[in-house]
Amino acid sequence: MSAPAARRPPRVACDQKRRGDPASASNDISESNDRAERLLADQAALSRTLEHRVTERTRQLRALMFQVAMAEERERREIAADLHDDLGQLLAVAGLKLGALMSDDKHPSPELREVNELILRAKMSVGSLAFQISPPVLFELGLVPALEWLAEEMHRVYGLEVEVRDDRKPKPLDQTVRAIVFRAVRELLINVAKHAKVGRAEVDIRRNASKLVVSVTDKGVGFEVRPFDKPQTGGGFGLPSLRERLGYIGGALHIDAVPGDGTVATVSAPFEVKTGAPGRVWS
Ligand SMILES: Nc1ncnc2c1ncn2[C@@H]1O[C@H](COP(=O)(O)OP(=O)(O)O)[C@@H](O)[C@H]1O
Ligand SMILES: [Mg+2]
Structure with a gap:
């Protein structure tokens, strides 16, 4: 099938080119220069749009990561408070009760003293852990x-x-x-x-x-x-x-x-x- 007539280059222009018509050649050159300039301008606009979108996405991502960091920090504070208030308090009460038991006993057994020592260490560990998580x-x-x-x-x-x-x-x-x-x-x-x-x-x-x-x-x-x-x-x-x-x-x-x-x-x-x-x- 032959190409539609409109796509074909006009015969006259070809003939002129072949004959080396200088006016037509310079027209062609300025036309392709225009086209190249338009292409360059389009490309620059596209790259500006892309750059803008990348900057915007980076800003959004940073804002999101910042929110995540803040949420994590809140979570840490809550865990630290739970550790301190719940586990820490339970150990403190256990320590007090054991202390009372030991003071009733004139000669507390080595096992009792060992348990007392363990509770003390556990209390310190909980305190230190809570501090490490969120001081x-x-x-x-x-x-x-x-x-x-x-x-x-x-x-x-x-x-x-x-x-x-x-x-x-x-x-x-x-x-x-x-x-x-x-x-x-x-x-x-x-x-x-x-x-x-x-x-x-x-x-x-x-x-x-x-x-x-x-x-x-x-x-x-x-x-x-x-x-x-x-x-x-x-x-x-x-x-x-x-x-x-x-x-x-x-x-x-x-x-x-x-x-x-x-x-x-x-x-x-x-x-x-x-x-x-x-x-x-x-x-
Ligand atoms: N103060 C330091 N002195 C000597 N080497 C270090 C020091 N800090 C970091 N490094 C080196 O850099 C590496 C990377 O550190 P890091 O990313 O914290 O990983 P990690 O501590 O788990 O090995 C370490 O394994 C170590 O070889
Ligand atoms: Mg490290």
């Missing part, structure tokens, strides 16, 4: 006292001595920012205890313009930092998930480490998160 001091008193408490815990649990320094400038932090930064510092300190082969670390808390900056320094074995989109060789999810969580609130993690020459891990975060509306409290 009330973080919300009641702020990030600095919570990090000071964490330093004591690190010493008690891992034998790591931690010095906490604060520049004493006011830091008006969202509750979510507090919680995420607290958990980040905790992970970094546990990393020092687990990997750095050193008995000491320093935590510096500073205000830099309208940003919170916390660095964790150790003079341990250091390590080779891989690009952040690749997991550390043999490493777990600690650093990647820390980085991701900081990303939700517009923060960042920077690691300066050299094998054999210690590690400085710096967490930075805005004071408040724009996407949500968590209660603002002063650190």
